[in-house]
Amino acid sequence: MSGKTDQAAGKVKETAGKLANDEDLEAEGKGQHAAGKVKEALEDVADTTKGAVDAIKDMSAGKR
Numbered sequence: 001m002s003g004k005t006d007q008a009a010g011k012v013k014e015t016a017g018k019l020a021n022d023e024d025l026e027a028e029g030k031g032q033h034a035a036g037k038v039k040e041a042l043e044d045v046a047d048t049t050k051g052a053v054d055a056i057k058d059m060s061a062g063k064r
Contacts, residue, residue, distance in 0.1 A: 003040025007033050 001009070010033030017026025 001036075003036045003038075003043055006036030006039055008036075010034070010036055 010029045010031070012029065013032060014026050014029030017023065017029055
């Protein structure tokens with residue numbers, strides 16, 4: 001799943017846990033939401049790095 005998907009699923013679990021008074025489900029949702037934020041940040045870093053590498057390759061090949 002993507003980071004945003006994990007965040008959304010985590011929020012759903014967290015809310016369901018609150019409504020059902022299920023502390024374990026609520027905590028699981030909070031954890032999944034937080035993990036989704038981290039995953040999304042890592043995806044952003046990977047995209048930025050790929051873009052930088054592609055730009056360097058283009059410059060070294062004489063493309064601008």
